[in-house]
Amino acid sequence: MDDSVNLSRKVVAVAAGEAHTLALTGDGSVYSWGRGMFGRLGTGSEADEPIPVRVNFDCAGRSTEERLRFVGVAAGAYHSLALADDGSIWCWGYNIYGQLGVEGDNATVPHLLQHFIELASPDSLTNESETKSKVPLKVCSVKAGGMMSLAIDNLGALWMWGNCLQQSSSNEDGFFLVSSFIPTPVWDFHGHTVIKVACGNEHVVALVSSGETYKGEDIVCYSWGNNNHGQLGLGDKESRLQPEIIKTFNEDSPWAVYEVACGAFHTALLTHKKKPSDTLESLCWTFGIGDNGQLGHETTQCELFPKPVKGLPQNVYLISVDCGLFHTSVVSSAGDVWSWGMERGLGLCPDATFSGIDRGDALSPLLISCNGPHRPKFQDPVQVACGAAHTVLVAHDGYKLWSWGRGKSGVLGNGNTAHCFTPTMVLWPPLMEDSKQEESKTSGEEGNVGAKDSEGVTETERRLSLAMDEMKLLQSKLSAMERYASILHGSIFGKPFEEDDIPASLQNFGTFDIAKEWENMLEAADRAKLIRLEMSYRNMLAGVKDKLMKRRIQEIVEECLHSSSTGPK
Template sequence: MDDSVNLSRKVVAVAAGEAHTLALTGDGSVYSWGRGMFGRLGTGSEADEPIPVRVNFDCAGRSTEERLRFVGVAAGAYHSLALADDGSVWCWGYNIYGQLGVDGDNATVPCLLQHFIELASPDTLTDESETKSRVPLKVCSVKAGGMMSLAIDNLGALWMWGNCPQQSSSSEGGFFLVSSFIPTPVWDFHGHNVIKVACGNEHVVALVSAGETYKGEDIVCYSWGNNNHGQLGLGDKESRLKPEIIKTFNEDSPWAVYEVACGAFHTALLTHKKKPSDTLESLCWTFGIGDNGQLGHETTQCELFPKPVKGLPQNVYLISVGCGLFHTSVVSSAGDVWSWGMERGLGLCPDATFSGTDRGDALSPLLISCNGLQRPKFQDPVQVACGAAHTVLVAHDGYKLWSWGRGKSGVLGNGNTAHCFTPTMVLWPPLTEDSKQEESKTSEGVTETERRLSLAMDEMKLLQSKLFAMERYASVLHGSIFGKPFEEEDIPASLKNFGTFDIAKEWENMLEAADRAKLIRLEMSYRNMLAGVKDKLMKRRIQEIVEECLHSSSTGSK
């Protein structure tokens, strides 16, 4: 397999929106899957896509040889962004607040953001006399969250558009969200370089160089926007229209911040000790709303200052962090993944019917197992990203993807819409148009084999989902009767060996083998079920008698 084919199958970055996911491959292609409402997938329609599909940028009017090659992707709640290697920014999806950078309706296909074309960087426009020597602006990275979009240019200036926290003539100094389709520079960082940025529904967190140039660890962390839950990490709940330094990560801090992620109303940061340091250990810090345990601090309280997540093991180096609406996930360089927050760290997943001690929100990190694989960890991890209620992990150096959480609308990319409470394989790589053309050059037999293999994989994924649901059902039923989880050793021998099941005989054998404690529990379970049935029958009979009496009285009155 040549390098171009390898790169086309290697995912180098992912971004997750409310219910959709974007993936960027090494050859510069963009794929999307999940919910299609508002055109957020960029496919030309609002149809859902349960498996990854390639986003078509042929509307750029370029030949195949000159096709756009993309180097960045970003996802807001219902819109998407892609950055090409020539600096052009393409947007699609929901546009009610101007987050696409165009004055118009929602877009189901990528549209070019014209504002950055032949525009100079704000850092070069110091006065009128210098306008003749403008440095051509080139966007170097894009980010999105909620209903806003962000970009960083080649001189480190930050731009914002959509529904953003900005000063307005009508805001009278208070907090205000301004909707605009025109990218506006954040002048507060003039003379400094914005290195990374993240945003939630209504707040922004930026990593900015302390001096005029970025030297590696001289980063200061700023935040601004809505702060009603303490998501700015400034020690109070007062909103800010202008960036303010988070003191925990100022220039004198012993911690160097290298990753940042924002949920709707909470923030997560990854740090390591500044050099010189004997270890590469890292910490995850969280702050903001904690109602569902999304801060991982073993409580449901808000945190107004950054606080380390103590439930993570020491001696690990975290390489990526993602925040959903109500959950947070991190992945280490060794391939361990932890999640915490709503419904056992799955996010907004109301159908996750856990029982016993597994019920409820995870207030501290839970280790996510690599289900169904021989290796207990995720090999060669790259990145983790969180949507509103789903999590996506890129591993195997970009050649394999896993997802879990809410599966509605095909969000998990595994070919169906079932919820998955443990990692499931995304159907990757997809059968692209290029690969189909390559197949046409080979024999018909090979093409038919590939087609059947693809169908078989789809069927296997569906069967795996059904099997998981049945296993959960059997485990709940078995647990309610016998007081312990269902395990393989509990499968009756006749069913395991011969595929038949004589329930009367197996029940008799089970009673013979049961000790006194198990028999007492079975009797109690039987009595409780019997009492429940009798109670329901009694209530039904009373209801029938009442209805008969009402019917008789109404008939007699006539």
């Protein structure tokens, strides 16, 4: 496989919105899947997409070599951003607050944000003598959260648009949110470099250089916005219009912050000890609302100051963190993934998932096990991303994607809409991409594989159609088998079949020793379950004996009738 094919299949970044996911590949393409309402998928419609589809950008007048190549993606609750290598920002989805950088309705296809085109940096002088020497702006990264969009330019300035904070005229200490489709620079960081930024529903956290330029570990952590749950980490619940330093991570802190993420009303950061340090061990810190255990502190209390998450091993290095609305996930360099928060750390509502002793929110980290051969670890992890109630992990150095949590609207990208309480594989690479690559391989051999037939259908389209039909047939068969298994399981055990009921040997190794599993099940069963099994067995045995007796009687009657009809006359 050549390098171009490898890059087209390699996911280098993901971003998750309320119920959709964006993936960026090594060749600069953008894919989306999940809920399509408000046009957040960029496909030209509001239809849901249960498997990844490529986002088509308007590249009129560009040759194949000059096509837009993207280097960044970001997802708000219902809108999406993509950053091209030329610094241009493309936006689509929900736009009621101007988060697309333009006045008007929602957009179902990507459009170019015009504001940064030929715009000078806010650090440039504006008098006439200096007009000609203005530095052209080039955006280097994009971020989104809630109804807000953000960008960092090549001089380290931070820009914001959408549902932005404004000073309240009636109360000097208060603020309110106002819609703004014009990107506005955050002047508070003039003379410093903004390294990374994250935002929740109504708060922002930024990692900023302590000096004018970034030198490695000289990072100060700022926060501002709504603070009604302590999500700013400043020790109180007073909201801030202007950025303020979080003292735990100021210039004198022994900790260097290298990752930051925001949930709806909570914040998570990753740190390691500043050099010199003998280890590369890291800590995850959280603060803000803790009602559903999303802070991982073994309680449901709010935290006004940053506090390390309890229950994570000390000898691991965490490479990525993200927050859903009410859950948090981290992944280590070794491939371990932990989640905590609402309903077992999946982000799902309590009535949607577990029952019995498994029910409830995870107040401390739970290890998420991979179902593959490297269980419980995920091989070569890259990044974790959290939507409102789903989680996506990029692993195998970008060539495999896993997802779990809410499945409604195809959010998990696995082709169906069922909730998944354990990791499931995203259908990656997409079928269409496989068909295109297969076509390019065989076109040289057959010469006319890509040619259209009399009805104008290419061989690629025909193969894709057949593949989709086959997938639908397999899904139909799977659904029928699941119903059959549930009925059979319910008749024996008196409760619906659940994924947890699948024997461990079948989950782990793909083989099933029925005698051994039956013995294990009997050994683990309590008295009530054994009594029910005995009753089920007796009823089944009685039914079988009854059926055998009836059939034997019928056979005897038929023999007698046959004998009387053929006897001597």
